[in-house]
Amino acid sequence: MREASVVLGADLVLDRVDLQVGPGESVALLGANGSGKSTLVRTILGLHPLRSGRVRLFGHDVARRRSVPWGRVGYVPQRVSASSGVPATALEVVRSGLLSGARPFADRGARARRRALEALNAVGLAHRAGDHVQVLSGGQSQRVLIARALVRDPELLVLDEPLAGIDRASREALASILRSLRDQGVTLVTVLHEMGELTEVVERAVVLDDGRIASDGPAVELAAAHGDHGHDAHPHDASRPAHHAPALTTSTNRPGGARP
Numbered sequence: 001m002r003e004a005s006v007v008l009g010a011d012l013v014l015d016r017v018d019l020q021v022g023p024g025e026s027v028a029l030l031g032a033n034g035s036g037k038s039t040l041v042r043t044i045l046g047l048h049p050l051r052s053g054r055v056r057l058f059g060h061d062v063a064r065r066r067s068v069p070w071g072r073v074g075y076v077p078q079r080v081s082a083s084s085g086v087p088a089t090a091l092e093v094v095r096s097g098l099l100s101g102a103r104p105f106a107d108r109g110a111r112a113r114r115r116a117l118e119a120l121n122a123v124g125l126a127h128r129a130g131d132h133v134q135v136l137s138g139g140q141s142q143r144v145l146i147a148r149a150l151v152r153d154p155e156l157l158v159l160d161e162p163l164a165g166i167d168r169a170s171r172e173a174l175a176s177i178l179r180s181l182r183d184q185g186v187t188l189v190t191v192l193h194e195m196g197e198l199t200e201v202v203e204r205a206v207v208l209d210d211g212r213i214a215s216d217g218p219a220v221e222l223a224a225a226h227g228d229h230g231h232d233a234h235p236h237d238a239s240r241p242a243h244h245a246p247a248l249t250t251s252t253n254r255p256g257g258a259r260p
């Protein structure tokens with residue numbers, strides 16, 4: 001993302017934001033209410049038109065939606081709820097994640113069911129596959145939405161406030177799921193109010209203030225400055241597998257990043 005500006009209504013909500021995320025990075029987007037975090041991730045996903053600047057995903061301009069390999073991207077939006085009154089089981093919600101690809105009906109049948117079960121298993125909910133999502137707790141619903149995003153095996157997972165409104169045990173379970181994904185080389189971009197349980201999952205913290213990037217650096221430094229329990233924020237570590245994918249690019253000129 002290079003010099004990206006977004007206007008919503010009459011407001012300049014993102015103001016010349018430069019951000020590049022490399023393959024396998026785990027980045028938190030932090031900032032006060034209204035600072036533009038959700039707008040930023042939605043812009044990365046091409047959901048808001050740019051007033052100026054450029055956003056690329058895997059080297060493709062998101063303004064040209066059809067050129068972007070969306071199957072490599074998973075998105076967990078801010079939780080409305082997995083159910084929203086829809087009478088669907090957890091398995092059905094997860095399977096619906098297969099419908100948004102370029103070939104929406106290619107994953108029907110037993111193979112789709114198997115993949116959905118695998119994704120539910122990855123979030124520890126395979127045993128709830130047949131349960132209606134209305135009966136799940138907030139934390140379980142959030143995990144179903146993550147499974148829905150995982151079902152296409154994305155290389156980049158974008159999560160908007162995954163910890164909001166769920167209890168501590170669920171937050172810890174989510175942290176463990178995200179840590180495991182990070183360790184598998186999945187690139188994580190996570191909107192957070194505070195790092196909390198994700199302190200050890202996040203490596204890099206980008207702080208937004210009024211639509212601009214106020215700081216961008218190692219999460220451990222931010223956590224230390226805020227007295228958070230950030231003493232072990234996963235330094236880059238040789239035991240982690242190299243990422244299999246060619247570059248993820250949400251753009252610009254940060255040294256060591258993927259591609260502009």
Ligand SMILES: Nc1ncnc2c1ncn2[C@@H]1O[C@H](COP(=O)(O)OP(=O)(O)OP(=O)(O)O)[C@@H](O)[C@H]1O
Binds near residue numbers: 034037040
């Ligand atoms: N569709 C829209 N039309 C007009 N203004 C909008 C729209 N969506 C967001 N905004 C405004 O843009 C600003 C940034 O909103 P955004 O949701 O990106 O912030 P945020 O940092 O994610 O906030 P929060 O932490 O409260 O979720 C806010 O002032 C918001 O009112």
